[in-house]
Amino acid sequence: MVLRYARLPRVLAGLLSGASLSVSGLLLQEALSNDLASPGIIGVNAGAGFFTLLAILAMPGSPELRIVAAFLGAGIAAGLVLFISHLAGGTRFTIILTGVAVSSLFTAGINTVTTFFPETSPDKAAFTIGGIQNVSLSQLTAAFPLILIGILLSLILAQRVELLRLGDEAAYGVGLNVRVCRAAAIALAALLAAAAVTLSGLISFVGLIIPNMIRRKTLGVFPQLLLCTLYGSSFLILCDLAARTLFYPYELPVGLLLSFLGAPFFLVILVQRKRRAKL
């Protein structure tokens, strides 16, 4: 019973969330040519989370509606970030700053909903910090097909996404429909992040750490996506194991541990970029 209803869903949720957040992060980084982009940082997770809570408020017993709402929220957040950052000049840093603002907006929405309607998120901390301890089999059943389809479509799209590394004009020159490719990559990233949010809440930094680790090797996007799936799922399970056992008998939400790991990692990337720019 413990294995079936507690351990197994938790491990499966770790596998699926880790893989989908990592793949989502890699797609965003490639589509936006920005190694600081990730679903947590540019507000996609927060958008998905806010709409998930709205769906729980409207129809509490429907995990399918949660996924649709999460995807809608992730898409709206990504669209808002791209539109506003385009108006603000469209540089790599305006995308991140816009993402931070959009993320704050949706996080405020999440806090408002959980304050006025606490029944939408009985374990508010697990949802906003991110955790996989309370995942049910029905949530997994609803999210699994979308994550599988999202990763398969990402692999199919991989070579096109790789062409974005050439810059828009050169990619156009070799025969890529640049706008469609970029939009498809961002939509897939939103879908994967949304599915992950319905399982693990607002886990941050997985989608930043894993793609950046993998992008240190000179590889095409296809093998990088495969590595993201493998490393992302293993990483989240290991982090969850650590969060469960480090302060036994107390248990940390895995999102908290990831924030401790991810925030310094983000700062290291920032410093490395500055050093590279000076070379």
Added chain:
Amino acid sequence: MICLRNVSAGYPGRPVLSIPSLDLSSGIITLAGENGSGKSTLLKTILGLVPHAGSLLVDEQDPSALQAKKRAALLAYLPQENPVPDMTVRMLASHGRFSRMNFSRRMTAADLAAVNSALSLAGMKELADRNLATLSGGERKRAWLAMVIAQDAPYLLLDEPGAGLDVRHQQELGEILRSLRDLGHTILLASHDLPQSFAISDRICLIKSGTIIADGSPADLVRQPELLEQGLHLHLIPAADPDSLYPYLLAKS
């Protein structure tokens, strides 16, 4: 053949090009002119990147109306600004085959042969497995050129391919372009470097303020120094030694 009739093009609120009639058929054709004269815009207009009014046909097809892959099989393009993506020279050159691949995206024997041939032509075969970040500026230019060559399109549109290269590398570039011309490619290149244009071109179209003000072989243009001076805002004098590196002209500001 690339045929333009009454073509005007530009950006919102900023018309750049106005070309009543221009036919570009074979050989190495240089669009020469000052910065901002409209050279790059003309290349982008032919490619379909900049919208235009009027008739623009490449082998009797409107490139802006073609599917992306069909267009890429007809026109290859090297932009003026090239990033340094994290990939090897061979990976970069292989991307030139994108428009030729089927849905499975696997490189066939023909694709591999085309990539190897492009690397050889660009003089990059020995550096094929090096990361672009480890190459010099001139080597990177040739790596990008290898990608464009691998595309195997009849028309190559190259925007300032010699910019930033020293004289020796410019000469190497000229040799590569002549080899491509001899293989039957039509090469259209934008350049503000007049000596280089005279050294490697079969034909030069001099652009000023978005319109062609002189058009002919280097030998023809050398007989119209007043047009060259008008187009480039330079005083020109013939070279004393016809066997010098730039045998036609020396320019003195």
